[in-house]
Amino acid sequence: MIDFKNVSVAYEKKGNDALKNVNIHIDKGEFVFVVGQSGAGKSTFIKLLTKEIDPTKGTVSVDGEDLKKIKHRKVPMYRRKIGCIFQDFRLLPDRNVYENVAFAQRIIEAPKKDIKKKVPKMLALVGLAGYYKKNPGDISGGEQQRVAIARALINRPEILLADEPTGNLDDKNAWEIMELLEDINKRGTTVIVVTHNMNFVNTMKKRIIQLQRGIVIKDQKMNDGDVLEIKEEKEEKKEEETKADESSVDIIQL
Amino acid sequence: MKARSISYNFKQGFQNIFYNKMFSFASVATMVASIFLFGIFYSILVNFEATIKNAESGVAVTVFFDEGISQERINEIGTEISRRPEVSEFNYISPEDAWENFKTQYFEGREELAEGFADDNPLANDASYEIYMNDISMQQTLVAFLESTEGIREVNQSEVAANTLSDLNRLVSAVSLAIVGVLIVIAIFLISNTVAVGINVHKDDIAIMKMIGAKDNFVRAPFIVEGVVIGFVGSAIPLGILYYLYGAIIRYVASKFSFLSNLITFQPVNDVFRILVPVALILGLGIGYLGSRITIHKHLRV
Numbered sequence: 170m171i172d173f174k175n176v177s178v179a180y181e182k183k184g185n186d187a188l189k190n191v192n193i194h195i196d197k198g199e200f201v202f203v204v205g206q207s208g209a210g211k212s213t214f215i216k217l218l219t220k221e222i223d224p225t226k227g228t229v230s231v232d233g234e235d236l237k238k239i240k241h242r243k244v245p246m247y248r249r250k251i252g253c254i255f256q257d258f259r260l261l262p263d264r265n266v267y268e269n270v271a272f273a274q275r276i277i278e279a280p281k282k283d284i285k286k287k288v289p290k291m292l293a294l295v296g297l298a299g300y301y302k303k304n305p306g307d308i309s310g311g312e313q314q315r316v317a318i319a320r321a322l323i324n325r326p327e328i329l330l331a332d333e334p335t336g337n338l339d340d341k342n343a344w345e346i347m348e349l350l351e352d353i354n355k356r357g358t359t360v361i362v363v364t365h366n367m368n369f370v371n372t373m374k375k376r377i378i379q380l381q382r383g384i385v386i387k388d389q390k391m392n393d394g395d396v397l398e399i400k401e402e403k404e405e406k407k408e409e410e411t412k413a414d415e416s417s418v419d420i421i422q423l
Numbered sequence: 424m425k426a427r428s429i430s431y432n433f434k435q436g437f438q439n440i441f442y443n444k445m446f447s448f449a450s451v452a453t454m455v456a457s458i459f460l461f462g463i464f465y466s467i468l469v470n471f472e473a474t475i476k477n478a479e480s481g482v483a484v485t486v487f488f489d490e491g492i493s494q495e496r497i498n499e500i501g502t503e504i505s506r507r508p509e510v511s512e513f514n515y516i517s518p519e520d521a522w523e524n525f526k527t528q529y530f531e532g533r534e535e536l537a538e539g540f541a542d543d544n545p546l547a548n549d550a551s552y553e554i555y556m557n558d559i560s561m562q563q564t565l566v567a568f569l570e571s572t573e574g575i576r577e578v579n580q581s582e583v584a585a586n587t588l589s590d591l592n593r594l595v596s597a598v599s600l601a602i603v604g605v606l607i608v609i610a611i612f613l614i615s616n617t618v619a620v621g622i623n624v625h626k627d628d629i630a631i632m633k634m635i636g637a638k639d640n641f642v643r644a645p646f647i648v649e650g651v652v653i654g655f656v657g658s659a660i661p662l663g664i665l666y667y668l669y670g671a672i673i674r675y676v677a678s679k680f681s682f683l684s685n686l687i688t689f690q691p692v693n694d695v696f697r698i699l700v701p702v703a704l705i706l707g708l709g710i711g712y713l714g715s716r717i718t719i720h721k722h723l724r725v
Contacts, residue, residue, distance in 0.1 A: 219634060241724075248636035259631045263442045276637040278425045320635070 171195040176227035178213050187213040189383040200354040202370050203363045205380035211363045215332050251328040252321030256336035258313040260305040267301035270319045291319040311342030331362045436648025450617045454657025457610035458703045462665040468599040477688040479559040479588045485579040486552045496574045509561035513554040521546045560589040615714035622718040629722045639723045646715045654711020658703045
């Protein structure tokens with residue numbers, strides 16, 4: 170379904186490659202975590218799939234369609250295949266919960282009666298029945314993310330991309346969102362979650378794709394007993410320095 | 424775009440105006456100020472130009488004929504004059520008319536002194552044409568033609584008056600063109616900047632819409648509705664104020680400073696607004712439309 174073939178992305182400003190010769194295949198109906206340190210290339214991975222950017226080298230294809238060949242005016246049609254949710258929810262602040270979800274239907278020019286039928290159903294599915302008239306600013310972060318999920322799902326996308334969906338949520342809400350995503354996956358939608366939170370990765374036992382400085386260093390299904398730990402580069406350096414200091418102290422003591 | 428989407432985007436455009444009250448108010452205020460200023464200058468210039476034109480129309484060239492010229496030849500000269508494009512009007516003054524005018528001017532109150540000339544018109548050879556022009560800068564061309572015309576003895580003209588008025592007219596035209604041009608540029612700059620600021624506030628919303636899969640036209644439509652409505656209101660308000668003020672000021676000046684009415688040829692409000700209304704509406708609606716379209720374009724490349 171999703172194919173990355175020898176994909177490299179170079180940003181002119183940064184100088185180095187954000188992704189280097191990445192090869193990934195994701196099947197329909199999979200649940201995949203994309204993990205890695207800051208700057209590992211996770212955002213670039215998402216941007217390629219939403220066609221915000223094109224690869225410098227290689228091809229990214231979805232359902233056999235090379236994304237680089239999609240013309241600007243056809244991009245909206247492609248984007249309707251994928252639902253997106255983000256850390257900062259990205260709801261339209263001037264519209265209430267109902268209108269935020271309905272907006273995704275309006276852009277595909279769905280008939281009014283369909284919108285009236287589907288939006289309440291979708292809000293009920295994400296646990297927000299009765300929230301129609303509330304404004305995004307008046308509900309909690311977890312509820313806002315549920316609205317975003319409802320909006321992402323209402324057009325029945327084939328793929329759901331979640332970029333740090335729990336980054337702004339407390340533990341309880343974060344787990345509820347992850348359970349909701351798992352449930353959506355069980356209904357047949359391919360779910361790709363970019364996250365820093367190793368707690369989900371180690372508990373949910375899904376496939377993980379680990380990126381480090383633009384390279385895929387791990388692509389495997391997490392099994393019982395597997396534990397993944399990712400530290401930020403700064404933390405790693407600090408630990409190395411501490412270890413070096415300790416060993417030099419040991420040498421002196423000897 | 425389907426009919427239901429058009430009506431939705433119209434509604435959304437109007438809702439945006441009320442949702443962003445402060446921005447809408449600022450945009451309308453900027454437009455009102457710019458177009459009002461433009462309208463005031465335009466009204467002043469139109470009246471100034473009309474006053475000069477009026478002064479010009481009072482300047483005439485007078486031609487006298489050779490002695491013993493036949494009335495037939497005088498008529499022929501009249502026909503030739505009437506064919507000249509710079510001539511707006513000409514009057515034939517017969518020797519009798521000339522003598523009557525002279526008498527009135529010089530023998531006023533002592534008409535008996537003129538009686539001595541009753542049977543011998545001293546101006547018998549002073550029939551003339553009084554020629555008025557529609558463009559005073561063409562006076563020298565007309566004079567050259569008249570001087571070379573057979574049967575004309577003398578051409579009288581007021582070269583100084585013609586030159587002064589002609590120069591003044593050119594100066595006023597150049598200054599008014601420059602002022603109106605500068606004001607239009609200022610109006611375009613201020614209004615398009617305000618529209619751009621308003622759209623930039625929405626750049627995140629535009630990115631969200633694009634990410635969900637909205638087509639460019641769908642994203643653009645409410646902003647264009649918003650821009651056009653603000654443009655219309657922003658040009659209609661100053662036009663309304665100017666229409667009311669213009670009439671009121673003319674009435675006030677005419678009643679309180681009647682001497683000015685003799686100096687200035689006030690133009691009827693409808694004559695001024697015949698040009699001002701379309702220009703102001705094009706400025707308002709055009710900048711509202713183009714400003715929002717151009718500004719939004721850069722946010723659509725997502």
